[in-house]
Amino acid sequence: MTEDDRNVNEKGRKVEEGGRNAGQGNRNAGVDSQNSLEISLERIVDLDARFGMQTYSRARVAFVKGEGAYLWDTEGKKYVDFVAGLAVNGLGHCHPNVVKAIKSQAERLLHCSNLYYIAPQAELAALLAEISPCKRAFFCSSGAEANEAAIKLARKYFRKVMKQDRAEIVTFSKAFHGRTMGALAATPQKRFQEDFQPLPEGFKYLEFNDAEALLENVSEKTAAVMVEPIQGEGGIHIASDEFMAAIETARRKTGALVIFDEVQCGLGRTGKLFAFEHYGIRPDIITLAKSLGGGVPIGAMLAQDEVASAFAPGDHGSTFGGNPLCTSAALAAVRTILDERLTENAATIGQYLLSRLHEISAGLPAGVVREIRGRGLMVGIEISFEGKGVVSRCLERGLIVNCTDGNVIRLLPPLIIGKEEVDQAVRILGDVLSLGKP
Numbered sequence: 001m002t003e004d005d006r007n008v009n010e011k012g013r014k015v016e017e018g019g020r021n022a023g024q025g026n027r028n029a030g031v032d033s034q035n036s037l038e039i040s041l042e043r044i045v046d047l048d049a050r051f052g053m054q055t056y057s058r059a060r061v062a063f064v065k066g067e068g069a070y071l072w073d074t075e076g077k078k079y080v081d082f083v084a085g086l087a088v089n090g091l092g093h094c095h096p097n098v099v100k101a102i103k104s105q106a107e108r109l110l111h112c113s114n115l116y117y118i119a120p121q122a123e124l125a126a127l128l129a130e131i132s133p134c135k136r137a138f139f140c141s142s143g144a145e146a147n148e149a150a151i152k153l154a155r156k157y158f159r160k161v162m163k164q165d166r167a168e169i170v171t172f173s174k175a176f177h178g179r180t181m182g183a184l185a186a187t188p189q190k191r192f193q194e195d196f197q198p199l200p201e202g203f204k205y206l207e208f209n210d211a212e213a214l215l216e217n218v219s220e221k222t223a224a225v226m227v228e229p230i231q232g233e234g235g236i237h238i239a240s241d242e243f244m245a246a247i248e249t250a251r252r253k254t255g256a257l258v259i260f261d262e263v264q265c266g267l268g269r270t271g272k273l274f275a276f277e278h279y280g281i282r283p284d285i286i287t288l289a290k291s292l293g294g295g296v297p298i299g300a301m302l303a304q305d306e307v308a309s310a311f312a313p314g315d316h317g318s319t320f321g322g323n324p325l326c327t328s329a330a331l332a333a334v335r336t337i338l339d340e341r342l343t344e345n346a347a348t349i350g351q352y353l354l355s356r357l358h359e360i361s362a363g364l365p366a367g368v369v370r371e372i373r374g375r376g377l378m379v380g381i382e383i384s385f386e387g388k389g390v391v392s393r394c395l396e397r398g399l400i401v402n403c404t405d406g407n408v409i410r411l412l413p414p415l416i417i418g419k420e421e422v423d424q425a426v427r428i429l430g431d432v433l434s435l436g437k438p
């Protein structure tokens with residue numbers, strides 16, 4: 001038995017004792033919470049296996065430090081990060097502006113209730129109104145909650161403001177709007193919905209990018225069409241111009257609201273501040289989360305004034321929504337995206353990334369890469385076999401990528417990356433893909 005094994009076993013025994021003694025005042029459970037930088041990977045995996053609810057299929061690695069586009073694991077190994085917390089770390093890891101804002105807010109006031117005014121929340125609402133066509137903001141803590149709020153607001157708007165009984169929410173194949181019950185009902189994918197029925201009623205599912213079906217099916221019963229301008233979890237599918245034009249036509253014809261779910265694609269990622277700007281269509285509601293907080297949990301539902309007027313005190317709320325800590329971090333994050341012109345960087349570097357990927361793909365055996373698609377720094381490489389093995393081979397070589405929809409290697413690097421990181425990532429991807437099916 002090695003010294004490390006002995007440590008793990010010793011700590012494991014303490015955890016078991018802690019578990020047995022739970023409720024008897026022993027709250028330590030043997031966890032090295034004050035020094036997680038020194039906890040071993042084995043220890044973390046063991047604790048998670050025994051005490052964590054097993055909702056994630058995790059790679060066997062734990063990151064303990066991040067800076068810019070790089071992460072370090074428990075063994076000190078360095079990785080270039082092309083997942084960026086699934087689009088959360090848009091500014092890279094531990095951006096100094098966000099860290100500074102969090103530190104100074106934490107020393108003054110961490111939380112107070114929405115029963116009172118909250119300075120950074122009000123300032124963040126004003127900043128979002130300045131940069132988006134939607135002039136009012138509701139804050140929550142995640143993307144799913146932002147979408148729940150959007151669904152509620154759309155329904156309330158028709159009942160209260162328009163005095164019409166229309167509640168139908170139209171969403172599309174391969175969409176992902178979150179895992180809470182309303183957002184899940186808006187997510188017509190078997191792999192997410194299965195075994196959770198009954199789901200809330202009033203959702204209609206149409207084929208993504210089918211303009212004809214959209215025009216036929218959006219009606220005076222439709223309260224809102226909810227769409228991701230670029231589908232993320234669904235495998236990086238870009239809404240076509242024709243499809244978006246049909247959404248605009250349907251809106252004009254029927255009065256249905258348009259909700260853009262920009263939780264993943266918003267705030268600079270696609271090379272425009274908002275992805276809907278690629279289409280010249282005006283949203284009634286926008287939902288944001290992920291990169292909004294620069295790493296802290298925050299979501300926002302933005303709406304046009306008239307639509308927002310449907311909500312009165314008591315209609316909706318969130319205990320943590322818009323709290324001082326998260327809104328201070330988000331203020332710093334959004335200001336940094338604007339000041340450092342990260343949207344422009346995403347456009348330029350995104351173009352470079354796409355061209356380099358096409359270059360390596362041309363050198364691979366025929367049929368390995370089926371399609372490369374994306375905008376800015378939201379890119380998918382659809383391959384002809386299961387992508388999990390590619391993800392782990394990249395990880396072994398120090399590159400973090402993700403696989404979605406079975407065979408789409410998804411790249412969501414921080415918006416701050418430069419050509420050097422792209423070259424490094426593309427070289428590793430090229431090596432791994434050239435090995436073919438694992």
Ligand SMILES: Cc1ncc(COP(=O)(O)O)c(C=O)c1O
Nearest residue numbers: 142143144176177178232263264
């Ligand atoms: C487009 C989109 N909407 C909503 C969500 C749900 O966000 P959250 O996981 O923060 O609830 C996600 C998460 O991946 C997303 O990509």
